[in-house]
Amino acid sequence: MKREKGLLIVLSGPSGVGKGTVCAALRRHDTQIEYSVSATTRKPRTGEQEGVNYFFKTTEEFENMIANNELLEWAKYVDNYYGSPRKFVEDTIQAGRDVILEIEVQGALQVKETFPEGVFIFLMPPSLKELRSRIESRGTESKDLIDSRMTVAREEIELMDKYDYVVENDEVELAVERIKSIVTAENCKKERLINIYKQLVKE
Template identity: 75%
Template sequence: MKREKGLLIVLSGPAGVGKGTVCGALRKQDTAIEYSVSATTRKPRAGEEHGVNYFFKSREEFKEMIQNDALLEWAEYVGNFYGTPIDYVRETIDAGRDIILEIEVQGAQKVRKAFPEGVFIFLAPPSLKELRDRIVGRGTETEDIINERMHVAKEEIDLMRMYDYVVENDEVELAVERIKAIVTAEHCRRERLKYQELVEVKK
C-alpha cells in the first residue's frame, strides 16, 4: 500500500510553550520530516539564523508577500507579523514528504480552513505559572509584553478544542515521543492509503 501525499503537521501553542525547542528535537530524531521556515517581522533572538529559524523580513517586505498571495497563512501577534511561505509547503506534500509547521494559534486556524486534512497538534504547558516562568526566563521581553503574552495565552488555550491532538510539553523528550506516535498513527489512517490494488478482482 502506498500513500499519495505527505502529511501537513501543524504544531502550535502559546508563546513560551517551547514549540521551537520541541521541533528542533523532533528534527534531530526524525530527518524524514521537513521543516517549514516561517517569515516574521520580529527581530532575531540570540543564535537565530535567517533562512534557518525564520525568514526575517521588514514590514514592507512582509506586506508585499501578502499582496502577492505568497503566504499560506499569516497573522499579527504582539506587534509583529508571522506567516508561512506557501510554495515549499505544497511542493513537499505533493512529493509525498511530511512537513511540520511551527506557527501561532491564529495562523493554525487559517491553515485548518485551507488544509482540513492536516494534522493539528496543540502544544500545551504544564501550567500557566510554568508558562510565565519560561517567558520570563528568556530575558527578552518587558513586563508589559509578558503580561500581554499571558493574556493572549489564556485565549489560545481556550481554542485547544479546535485541534486533533494535545501534547503537554512537560519534558521535551516525552513531547517529541508523543508527536512521533501521532505521526505514525496518522500514516496508518485508512483514508490516507491507496489500497485499491488489494481489493481489485482480476477478470
C-alpha cells in the same frame, strides 16, 4: 510504499510553550519530516539564523508577500507578523513527504480552513505559572510585553478544542515521543492509504 500525499502537521500553542525547542528535537529524531521555515517581522533573538529559524522580513516585505498570496497563513501577534511561505509546503506534500509547521494559534486556525485534512497538535504548558517563567527566562521582553503574552496565552488555550491532539510539554523528549506516535498513527489511517491498496488489488 510511496504515498499519494504527505502529511501536513501543524504544531502550535502559546508563546513560550517551547514550540521551537520541541520541533528542533523532533527533527533530530525523525529526519523524514520536512520543516517549513516561517517568515516574521520580529527581530532575531540571540543565536537565531536567517533561513534556519525564520526568514526575517521588514514590514513592507511581509505585506508584499501577503498581497501576492505567497503565504499559506499569516497572523499579527504582539505587533509582529508571522507567516508560512506557501510554495514549499504545497510542493513537499505533493511529493509525498511530511512537513511540519510550527506556528502561532491564529495561523493554525487559518491553515485548518485551507487544509482540514492536516494534523493539528496543540502544545500545552504544564501550567500558566510555568509558561510565564519560561517567557521571563528568555530575558528579551519587558514586563508589559510578558503580561500581553500571558493574556493572549489564556485566550489561545481556550481554542484547544479546535485541534485534533493536545500534547503537554512537561519534558521535551516526552513531548517528542507523543508527537511521533501521533504522526505514525496518522500515516497508518486507512483514509490516507486506501487508494494505494486499491491500486495494488487492480494490479
